[in-house]
Amino acid sequence: MNPPALTGREVLLVVGGGIAAFKSALVARELQRRGASLETVLTTAGQRFITGVTFAGITGRAPRVDLWDPAYPGELHIALTAKADLVLVVPATADLLARMAHGLADDLATTCLLAARGPVVVAPAMHPRMWEHPATQANIAALRARGVAVVGPVVGALASGESGVGRMAEPEEIVDAAARALTPQDLAGCRVVVSAGGTHEAIDPVRFVGNRSSGRMGYAIAARAHARGAAVVLVSGPSALADPSGVTVLRVRSAREMRDAVLVAAGSADLVVMAAAVADYRPADVSVEKIKKTDGELVLRMVKNPDILAELGAARRPDGPMLVGFALETSDLVAHAREKLARKGCDLVVANLATDGFEGDDNRVTLVSPSAITPLELMGKSAVADHVLDRFSAWRSR
């Protein structure tokens, strides 16, 4: 899935002194892959775990390590923070968090953190006993209260061989948090339900009728809604994709399981996006035993599945959520989309041709509402997601 871009953003990466520092190189790599430019500051302890050569190689810029750098004529911490859109601390050690919480500024990293005016994201990593210590918890609470975004730590295996809360979040999740910190929170306070993927309709204990939907479009909508501040429930049919960070994921198999999960979640939602490729039919009878091969033909009788979107549309109240459906067509795109908009009682249909986005990372869609037909260019599924969410933003302020 194509994650949110950081194109043109300047990130100041502060690398603290903990064993998780080796993963900060992967964070640098991922930031760059998403289009960010980087300056790196290594603390004295950070340099014990990873060398500047690694960051110079990745970013093309020599990392900064010394507040008193004789080669730099001006105030290095002011210059570095003036151009930074975001400061990201990876790993944030207990000591670095304590110094941040108390506003200390006795080295290049802490002077930068005190001089920074944009968003700050920290990725703590330490032994669970240090993380759970009241001093660290008080420092984290103080930083959160000041608006610092904290990603992790998570439960997992630690370098010491033990397991507990203290392991640093994975690089991709840290970069997602960085992207989120740079994204206007226009959907804060909104509850969004998204369905994604295909469904599996059982034939017998080991076989099913399914479709080729990857789930990418729905996962992108869930990820972007979360990045823009919404509380998101993703009801996913079988999909190989990893759970988007920060999103509540409910995994289901069949259309009927999806219906039950979506209807419960939709009860308190402001927006429901049915991006799932729900099977219209299911086998009438599910064999308890695995069906044996015979010489003759096998005939499957199929019965209609409930139409989840139509059910939501029929039950809608004036204070109910905005309803968005998808229409995947092989011909007459707009005509079919308009028919679905009316028949399913939704506010927007995102229509696309099967050739334009079923399995890939990009999609070319046409947004069809009761009042307008808007064809969009071919673009990444994250960008399509933002267009759909922009429509929701406009719908809320209608």
Ligand code: C5P
């Ligand atoms: O009628 P069609 O399957 O083309 O409609 C597609 C839209 O309806 C999608 O938004 C899909 O998620 C939704 N749908 C549904 N329940 C079904 C079939 C489709 O909610 N049983």
